Amino acid sequence: MILPYFIIIPLLAAFIISLIAGKKDNWAVILSVIASSALLVLSLFSFISMKEETITYSMSAWSIPYGIVLVQDALTSFILVMVSIISFTSLIFSIQYIRHLSMDWKYYSLFMLLVTGMNGVIITGDFFNLYVFMEIALFSAFALVAYGSRAEEFEAAFKYAVMGSVSSFLILVGIAVVYSATSTLTMAKVAQILPTLNNEIVLWVGAIFMAGFGLKAASMPFHAWLPDAHSSAPAPISSMLSGVLIKALGIYVMIRIFYNVFNAPEVFMKIFLVLGTISILIGVFLAIGQWDMKRLLAYHSISQIGYILLGMGIATPLGILGAVFHLFNHAIFKSLLFYNAGSVEMALGTRDLRKMGNLMKLLPTTSQTSLIASLSISGIPPFNGFFSKLIIIIAALQAGLPWYALFAVIGSLLTLASFMKVQRYGFKGETVIETAENKIGWRMNFAMITLAVLCVVTSLMVVPGIQEVTLDPVVKVIANKTEYIQLVLGGLNGN
């Protein structure tokens, strides 16, 4: 059974790296690349091979109400594929980028722990287990944000650590309340027992979880840590944080809890709508004024997370489809943009858009891929961002929410404007730069080109025929809400 290996492989890699890596990082690189490619193969295999069934795995062979259960359904496999793709390309990108900073194996060990934490959060079916894996992911993220060891990076990591601890505290309180009310921590059992209890419990716990996971997802009122943390981290880590961490720890868990456990209460769907729209608009307004390229991208993460929340808040199957699709697309193009920023920073030693110029000649691959990514994020056909945003906007119109659709369109236009600024000042700027400080190696180019290709390829996921096997099973898991209970409790046991 392959389920526990999603946790075992990266965890084993992390510890073996710290055991055998000497002064140099060769072994660390080899081991972590092996581990992450194994994860990529496993996750693709599990996504392709599974149809619409739910597989559970009882840890230590303890059956469901007693032990910890791992759950794999279409949503899980989908997010695992996303995490694996981004972590694999980030790792490939890291090899040169991190050697440029230092020859250190610790980076790879922490990276593998970050992947462990995310995979664990994704496949677990147990509230407390989720909390533990979330902490693993967060603590490695704090360390990785501070990896460059400059004062501003420590400041960002500290800010992140404080905000992360506040949100973890809120989540732990929520879990404690759930446990005291239902006497179980297994999500499916909680979902089964909650409807028999007072409705106020869902409201209280939902509010706590909304704040806690909202902080992790950096939706609008909880966003303050994100621009600092994501712009201070090394570029491949920024792409991991912005691309997948806020989604695995924030959005995915919110989908799981609010749809599959709480049965999508009306009031929280409204909150999703409002928070999503506010995030879209304010995120993009804050982004458009930035001159620091990575900071601009970080603010755009808030705005794009808003689209996902908006799609989830619409709560029709079409809205969920848009949200899930945008989740995947955002991981691809935002990671690509952070790679671009990283390679520009490495080549020129600056992130300031005003100091860049004639990059088209200097860094052809970086400029071309960044153009693709910018078009994707701004929602220009035929790139993937266009389709997911279109689906969300159509879903909003169909659900009778024209104002939200209008705000989404405005957000998209402003996104286009701010990426015009990136292209105009950054990549086609007038400052003439003769030579780059560092050359961009083939590994970094490989990572960027892979994701650029994926920007186009993933838009095929809405083509009828492909959509039925990729996105529809995922949407079905979410839209069926608490059918999750029967699927997990009566599902296939994969031990």
Next chain:
Amino acid sequence: MQQNEGMTLIVKTVTRISVWMILLYGIYIIFHGHLTPGGGFAGGVIVALAFLNVLLAYGRKFTSDWLNIGFLHDLEAASATLFLVIGILGISMGGAFLANFLTKGELFALISAGTILPLNIVIGIKVGMSLFLVVWVLAGFKIEKGD
């Protein structure tokens, strides 16, 4: 009085006697985790405190001569790896990750509860070494003030 590293002679003498007792108590807690309250984490913390006592009383230089920090680091990583190895053995011999594959022994005897005892031991080592090394690193860390 000469300017030695660490604290006064009184503290050093007391530490010299007490550190072994603390260490022994930590090991006791680790080994009895499956029978009495305690276990790998709690015992590991006590083991780390024993080492930290030495660090506080005798100072950094003495401790680094006394202990092989590199070895402690390897031990920490090895114990975590060993935990996973026991877990994977559970897959091949017990049917699930971390499933029991040893004899359950006699109730309330030291050798009982199957894999819980070896797991407690590796967790004890891991937690003890990690906590000590965390304090070790933090205590030796100097940061330049940024601009």
